Amino acid sequence: MFRYIVRRLLQMALAFFGTTLLVYAMMFAAQGDPIQALAGEKPVSASQRAVLTERYHLDKTGIDGFLYRYWDYVSNLMRGDFGTTLAGRSISDVLQAAWPFTIKLALMAISFVIVFGITAGVIAGIRRGSLFDTTTLLLTLVVIGIPVFVLGYIGQYLLTNKWRLFKPTANDGSLYSLLLPALVLGMLALATALRLTRTSVAENLRSDYVRTAKSKGLPQRRVIGVHVLRNSLIPVVTYLGITIGDLMSGAIVTERIFNVPGIGFNVAKGIQTEDGPLVVGIISLLVIVYLTSNLIVDVLYAVLDPRIRYE
Amino acid sequence: MSSPEESTTLAKPRSLAADAWYDLRRSPIFWIASIIVVALVGIAAFPGLFTSADPKACSLDFRFAGPGPEAPFGYDVQGCNVYARTMYGARSSIEVGLFATLMAGTIAFALGMAAGFYGRWIDTLLSRSLDVIASIPLLLAAIVLLKRLSATGGSTGVWSVAFTLGVLGWPVAARVVRSSVISAKQQDYVQAARMLGAGNGRIMLRHILPNAMAPAIVVLTIMLGTVIATEATLSFLGIGLQPPAISWGGSINDNSAYVRTAAGPLLWPAGFLAVTVLAFIMLGDAIRDAFDPRMR
Amino acid sequence: MTDIQIQLDRVADDAHLLDVRDLFIEFHTRDGIAKVINGVSYHLDAGEALAVLGESGSGKSVTAQAIMGILDIPPGKIVSGQICYNGRDLLSLPEKERRQVRGKEIAMVFQDALSALNPVFPVGWQISETLRHREGVARADALRRAVELMELVRIPAAKQRLRDYPHEFSGGMRQRVMIAMSLALSPKILIADEPTTALDVTVQAQVMDLLAELRRELHMAMILITHDLGVVADVADRIAVMYAGRIVEHADVHDLYAVQGHPYTKGLIDSIPRLDHKGQELATIQGLPPSLMDIPRGCPFHPRCPYRKDPICSTQVPTDQRLASGTRTSRCHFAKEVLDGTAA
Numbered sequence: 001m002f003r004y005i006v007r008r009l010l011q012m013a014l015a016f017f018g019t020t021l022l023v024y025a026m027m028f029a030a031q032g033d034p035i036q037a038l039a040g041e042k043p044v045s046a047s048q049r050a051v052l053t054e055r056y057h058l059d060k061t062g063i064d065g066f067l068y069r070y071w072d073y074v075s076n077l078m079r080g081d082f083g084t085t086l087a088g089r090s091i092s093d094v095l096q097a098a099w100p101f102t103i104k105l106a107l108m109a110i111s112f113v114i115v116f117g118i119t120a121g122v123i124a125g126i127r128r129g130s131l132f133d134t135t136t137l138l139l140t141l142v143v144i145g146i147p148v149f150v151l152g153y154i155g156q157y158l159l160t161n162k163w164r165l166f167k168p169t170a171n172d173g174s175l176y177s178l179l180l181p182a183l184v185l186g187m188l189a190l191a192t193a194l195r196l197t198r199t200s201v202a203e204n205l206r207s208d209y210v211r212t213a214k215s216k217g218l219p220q221r222r223v224i225g226v227h228v229l230r231n232s233l234i235p236v237v238t239y240l241g242i243t244i245g246d247l248m249s250g251a252i253v254t255e256r257i258f259n260v261p262g263i264g265f266n267v268a269k270g271i272q273t274e275d276g277p278l279v280v281g282i283i284s285l286l287v288i289v290y291l292t293s294n295l296i297v298d299v300l301y302a303v304l305d306p307r308i309r310y311e
Numbered sequence: 312m313s314s315p316e317e318s319t320t321l322a323k324p325r326s327l328a329a330d331a332w333y334d335l336r337r338s339p340i341f342w343i344a345s346i347i348v349v350a351l352v353g354i355a356a357f358p359g360l361f362t363s364a365d366p367k368a369c370s371l372d373f374r375f376a377g378p379g380p381e382a383p384f385g386y387d388v389q390g391c392n393v394y395a396r397t398m399y400g401a402r403s404s405i406e407v408g409l410f411a412t413l414m415a416g417t418i419a420f421a422l423g424m425a426a427g428f429y430g431r432w433i434d435t436l437l438s439r440s441l442d443v444i445a446s447i448p449l450l451l452a453a454i455v456l457l458k459r460l461s462a463t464g465g466s467t468g469v470w471s472v473a474f475t476l477g478v479l480g481w482p483v484a485a486r487v488v489r490s491s492v493i494s495a496k497q498q499d500y501v502q503a504a505r506m507l508g509a510g511n512g513r514i515m516l517r518h519i520l521p522n523a524m525a526p527a528i529v530v531l532t533i534m535l536g537t538v539i540a541t542e543a544t545l546s547f548l549g550i551g552l553q554p555p556a557i558s559w560g561g562s563i564n565d566n567s568a569y570v571r572t573a574a575g576p577l578l579w580p581a582g583f584l585a586v587t588v589l590a591f592i593m594l595g596d597a598i599r600d601a602f603d604p605r606m607r
Numbered sequence: 608m609t610d611i612q613i614q615l616d617r618v619a620d621d622a623h624l625l626d627v628r629d630l631f632i633e634f635h636t637r638d639g640i641a642k643v644i645n646g647v648s649y650h651l652d653a654g655e656a657l658a659v660l661g662e663s664g665s666g667k668s669v670t671a672q673a674i675m676g677i678l679d680i681p682p683g684k685i686v687s688g689q690i691c692y693n694g695r696d697l698l699s700l701p702e703k704e705r706r707q708v709r710g711k712e713i714a715m716v717f718q719d720a721l722s723a724l725n726p727v728f729p730v731g732w733q734i735s736e737t738l739r740h741r742e743g744v745a746r747a748d749a750l751r752r753a754v755e756l757m758e759l760v761r762i763p764a765a766k767q768r769l770r771d772y773p774h775e776f777s778g779g780m781r782q783r784v785m786i787a788m789s790l791a792l793s794p795k796i797l798i799a800d801e802p803t804t805a806l807d808v809t810v811q812a813q814v815m816d817l818l819a820e821l822r823r824e825l826h827m828a829m830i831l832i833t834h835d836l837g838v839v840a841d842v843a844d845r846i847a848v849m850y851a852g853r854i855v856e857h858a859d860v861h862d863l864y865a866v867q868g869h870p871y872t873k874g875l876i877d878s879i880p881r882l883d884h885k886g887q888e889l890a891t892i893q894g895l896p897p898s899l900m901d902i903p904r905g906c907p908f909h910p911r912c913p914y915r916k917d918p919i920c921s922t923q924v925p926t927d928q929r930l931a932s933g934t935r936t937s938r939c940h941f942a943k944e945v946l947d948g949t950a951a
Contacts, residue, residue: 011442018443026456141596145589147540149547149563150581153570157578161571208722214677215717216737216788217709227725234727249450253544257567271454271550279458283451291446306772307726 001302008298012291019287020077023280024070048086052277077288082281085270091281094266101262102255105178106247109186110240117190118236121197125232126224128202137198140191148250152184152257181258185250189243196239200232207231234304241297245290331525331601341597347590355405358398366395366557387576388566397580400559403552404587407473408539414477415484416531422481423488424523428496428515437489441482449541452479457550472551476538484530488523495522529599536591543584559584623650623691624828625674625713625796630688632669632852634899635681641899643669645852647688651796656822656829658839658860660875661849662896667832670849671798673698674830675715676705692796710737714794718801720781724773730757730784731769737791756787760817779810783817790821797822798830803838815842836875840864845934848872851897851907858935868930868937868946870912906940914941 044052076083082091124133143151159165159180166180204210205228213223251264259265263282270278302308335341354361364381369391378385384393426437444452453475460471495501501518509517545551546560547567554561559580566576632644644666651657661667672678674690676697690697692712697705717723725733734756735749744752750769757765760783773781782802789797799818803811819842822829831843839846839860846863848856848871856869867873877890894911897903903910909920919940928942929935939945 014439015443015446018439019446022443022447022452023455026452026459141593142585142589145536145592146585147543147588149544149560150585153563153567153577153581157570157574161574208717208719209725211672211677212717212723212785212788213725215675215709215715217706217711217741217792218736219706219740222740230727231725245448245451249448252450252454252548256548267454268548271458271548276458280455283455286451287447290448294446305727306729307774 004302005299008295012295015291020074021070023284024073077284082285083277085278086275091278098261098263098266101260102251102264105182105185105251105260105262108178108182109247112183112186113190113193117193118197121194122201125198125201136194140194143187143191148188149253149257151187152254155180155184156257181254181260185247185254189246193236193239197236200235201228204228204231237304238297238301241294244293248286334601335597338597340593344590344593344597347586348594351401351587352405354398355402358402362395362398364392364395366392366399384579385575388569393576393579396557396562397583399557400562400580403469403556403558404539404542406469407542408535410473411476411480411538412531412535415481415534418481419484419488423485424492424515427489427492441485445482449479450544453541453545454550457545468556472542476541480534480538484527487526487530491523491526492519495519525602529595532595533592536588540588624653625651626691628689631686632673633684633686635684639900642902643852643899647854649847649854651828651830653828654826656831656843658831658833658843658846659849660833660836660846662834664896665849666852667849668800671800671832675709675713710741711792712794713796714789715798716785716789716802719805720785721773723785726773729770729772734788734791741792756790760787778806779814782806782814796828800832836879851902853938856937862935866946868942869939870914870945871908914945
C-alpha cells in the first residue's frame with residue numbers, strides 16, 4: 001500500500017510538471033509577442049508591458065528564457081501565487097471571492113450524482129431489461145448527448161421562465177438559488193455515473209462469487225447490498241474522481257449561464273475581456289485541483305480494491 | 312450467469328463481425344442514429360439545397376421577427392434568418408467534428424500501434440505523455456490553446472478549432488488502440504504468423520490493425536459527438552468559431568441574453584446541436600453494444 | 608411393474624436423503640429453447656458419495672444448481688420434476704425456507720475458487736460471514752471458528768492468513784478456502800462441482816484426497832461432479848453418467864469400471880490412456896455432443912454410437928433398462944448386449 005501511494009505521488013509530480021509545462025507552452029511558446037498573446041487583441045499600455053516583462057522575465061530569450069520563465073511560473077504556482085489580472089488585481093484575491101460559490105455548486109452537483117445517479121444505476125442494473133432500466137437508459141443517453149450549455153438554457157427557460165420555480169440567476173449564493181445550476185452542472189456526471197453503475201452492477205451480478213454468496217444461504221439483500229455493491233462501486237468511485245475535471249469545465253459554462261460569480265464565471269469573463277493571465281492562472285489552478293482529486297481517487301481505489309495494492 | 316458450459320455448446324460459430332452486424336441490423340437506435348447522421352452530413356455538404364436564404368443577410372429591421380416563408384424559424388436578435396443560419400451552422404459543426412476526429416484518429420493509430428507493437432521506451436514515452444495530456448480536461452486545454460492561436464494567428468476559423476480539438480483529443484483513442492494491439496499481439500495466431508516469417512509490417516496490417524479497428528471506431532464515433540459539443544461550447548464562450556463564421560454555439564451565445572423574451576433563436580440551434588451530438592454518441596453506443604458480447 | 612411395486616418404490620425413495628425425480632429444465636435464450644435437462648433422476652443416501660460424470664453441456668452442473676436453488680431463472684426454467692430433501696420437495700418451498708437449506712443442509716464447492724470467492728473481502732471474513740449471518744455468531748467467535756475450519760482443510764498458518772485476500776493464495780489453497788467456507792454450517796450434503804478442474808495435476812490429487820477424508824470424518828454425503836473418470840474411483844460409491852441432459856448409465860463404481868452397460872460409457876472408459884495397452888491407438892468417441900437446441904430424435908447418442916441399429920435407435924427414445932446387479936441401469940435399447948459384450 002505504502003509503495004503504491006509513493007508511486008502514485010511520483011506519477012502525480014510528473015503529471016504536474018507535464019501539465020503545467022503544456023499549459024505554459026501552449027500560452028507562451030516562443031513566437032510572436034507573448035505580451036500581446038496574453039492581452040489578445042486589446043492594446044497593451046507601456047506600464048502594463050513593463051509589469052508583465054518584469055513578471056515573466058521576458059527580457060531573457062531563447063529556450064533558456066522559456067525554461068527560466070516556466071520555472072518562475074511553476075514556483076509561483078506552488079507558492080499559491082497565480083499572478084495578476086491585466087487590470088493588476090491579484091488572481092488569488094479573485095479566487096478568494098469566487099471559490100465559495102464554485103465549491104458549493106460542485107458539492108451539490110456531486111451529491112446529486114451520488115444520491116440519484118448511483119441509486120438509479122443500481123436499480124437499473126438489478127432490473128436489467130425492465131421498464132425502469134430502458135427508460136433511464138434512454139434518458140441518460142439524451143442527457144449525455146446534450147451539451148451542458150444547451151441543457152442549462154433549456155433548464156433556465158423551462159424552470160425560471162415558463163414555470164417560475166427558480167430565479168434565473170444565482171448570484172446571492174443561497175443553496176436554493178444554486179439548486180438549478182448544480183443540477184445542470186451535475187447532469188452529465190449523473191447520467192454517466194448511472195450508466196456506469198448499471199453496467200458494473202449487471203456485470204457483477206453475473207460473476208461467480210454471487211453464486212457462491214447465494215449458495216451460502218445469504219438473503220438477496222445481503223448478496224446485492226454487500227457482495228455486489230462493494231465490487232460494483234469500485235469503477236464508479238474512480239469515475240467520480242475523473243468527473244471533477246468535467247465539473248470544473250462545466251462550471252465555466254453553468255456559472256456563466258446562471259450568473260454565479262464563481263471560479264468558472266471568472267474564466268468565462270476572462271475569455272470575454274481577453275484577460276489572458278486571468279484565464280491561464282485559473283486554469284492552472286483547476287488543473288492542479290484535478291490532479292489532486294485524481295490522486296485521492298487513486299488512493300481510494302487501492303483502499304477499495306485489494307488486488308490493486310500488490311501490483 | 313447462465314452456466315458457462317452451456318453457452319459454449321449453444322453458440323453457433325459466427326464471426327464476431329458478422330455477429331455484430333447481425334445485432335446492429337436489429338437495433339432501432341442504430342438506424343435512427345444513422346439516418347440522422349446521413350441527413351446532417353447532407354445538410355452540411357449542401358446547405359444551399361435546404362435553404363435559399365442567405366444566412367449572412369441580416370437586417371435589424373427583422374429583429375425577432377416571426378416566421379416567414381423563407382424563415383420558418385423566424386429571425387434572431389440581429390435580424391438574421393434563424394433557419395438559414397441553423398442549416399449553414401451544421402457545416403461548421405460537421406467540418407470541425409470530421410477534421411478533428413480524423414486528425415485524432417490518425418495520431419491515435421500511428422502512436423497507439425507503435426507503442427503497443429514495439430513496447431519498451433516508445434510505449435513508456437507515449438503512456439506518460441498520454442497521462443499528461445489526459446490530465447487536463449479537454450475544454451480547459453482547448454481554451455488555453457485557442458486563446459494562444461487566436462492571439463498569434465489572428466484567425467479562429469474551422470481549421471484552428473479542428474486542429475486544437477484534434478491535437479488535444481487523441482489520447483482516448485490512442486489508449487484504446489494501444490491496448491487492443493497489445494492484446495492482439497499476444498494472440499496465438501499472431502505468434503504463429505511471426506514464426507512463419509511474416510514481417511512486422513505484414514503482421515501489423517493483416518492481423519493487428521483489424522483487431523484494433525472496431526474498438527477504435529467506437530471511440531472515434533463517440534468522439535465526433537464530443538468534439539462537436541466542445542466546439543459549440545467554445546464558440547458559445549466566445550473563443551471557438553468567431554463571426555463572421557456561422558456556428559450553432561455562436562448563435563446560441565448571440566441570443567442567450569434574450570432567452571426570456573425570445574427563446575426560439577436560441578432553442579433551434581440548441582436543438583440541432585443536441586440531436587447531432589446525440590446521434591453520434593448513439594451510433595457509437597450501438598456499435599459498441601454490438602461488438603461487446605458481454606452485454607448480450 | 609405392478610401398482611404395489613410402484614408404491615413400495617415410493618416408500619423406499621422417501622428414505623433417501625436427497626431424491627431428484629424426473630427433472631426437466633430448459634434455457635430460454637435469444638437463439639431458441641435449449642432443453643438442458645430431460646428427465647434426470649438420481650438419489651443420494653446419508654454419508655454416500657455419488658459421482659455425476661459427463662461432458663461439458665451434459666447438464667451435470669445445471670442439475671446441481673437446481674438442487675442448490677441458484678439456477679438463474681430466467682433464462683433457466685424448471686419445467687417439471689421434484690427435488691426432495693428429507694422427503695420435502697425443495698422446488699415447492701418458498702424462497703425463504705429454501706434459503707435455510709442452502710449452506711446448512713446442502714452446500715456447494717465451485718470449480719474456479721478465484722472467481723467464486725469475492726475478490727474484495729479477506730478470506731476470514733468470507734468464511735465467518737456464513738456463521739455470522741446464518742447462525743448469529745458474534746464476530747470474534749465466528750473468526751475463531753473460521754480458523755478452525757481453515758485448519759480442518761489443512762491450510763498452514765491459518766490464523767495468520769485470516770486477513771489475506773483470495774488472490775494472495777495459491778490455487779490449491781484457494782480451493783481449500785472454498786471448501787472450508789462450504790463446511791461452515793456442517794452440511795449434510797456437499798456438492799463439489801468440478802472442484803479440481805482449475806488446478807495443477809499434483810494439487811488435484813491433494814484436494815481430492817482432502818474431500819474424501821473430510822467426507823469420512825464429517826459423515827457427509829457428497830455429489831462429485833466431474834468430466835474426469837480418473838478422479839472418481841477413489842472417492843465415489845456410485846456413478847451416474849450424463850449425456851444430453853439424461854442419465855444414460857448408473858452403476859456402482861467398481862461395476863462400471865469393470866464392464867459398461869451403455870455405449871457412451873464404454874467409449875469414455877476406452878478413451879482413457881492405459882499403461883497395459885501401450886502401443887495401441889487410443890479409442891475415441893466419434894462426433895460431437897449434440898446441440899441442446901436440436902437434440903437428435905430417438906436415442907440422443909445414436910449419431911455417434913458404434914452399436915446403433917436402425918430404425919429403432921433413430922426413432923425410439925430408450926427407457927431405463929434395469930441390469931442384472933440391483934440398482935444398475937442403462938438407457939440403451941441394447942443395454943444387455945452391450946454389457947455382455949455381445950452387441951455388434
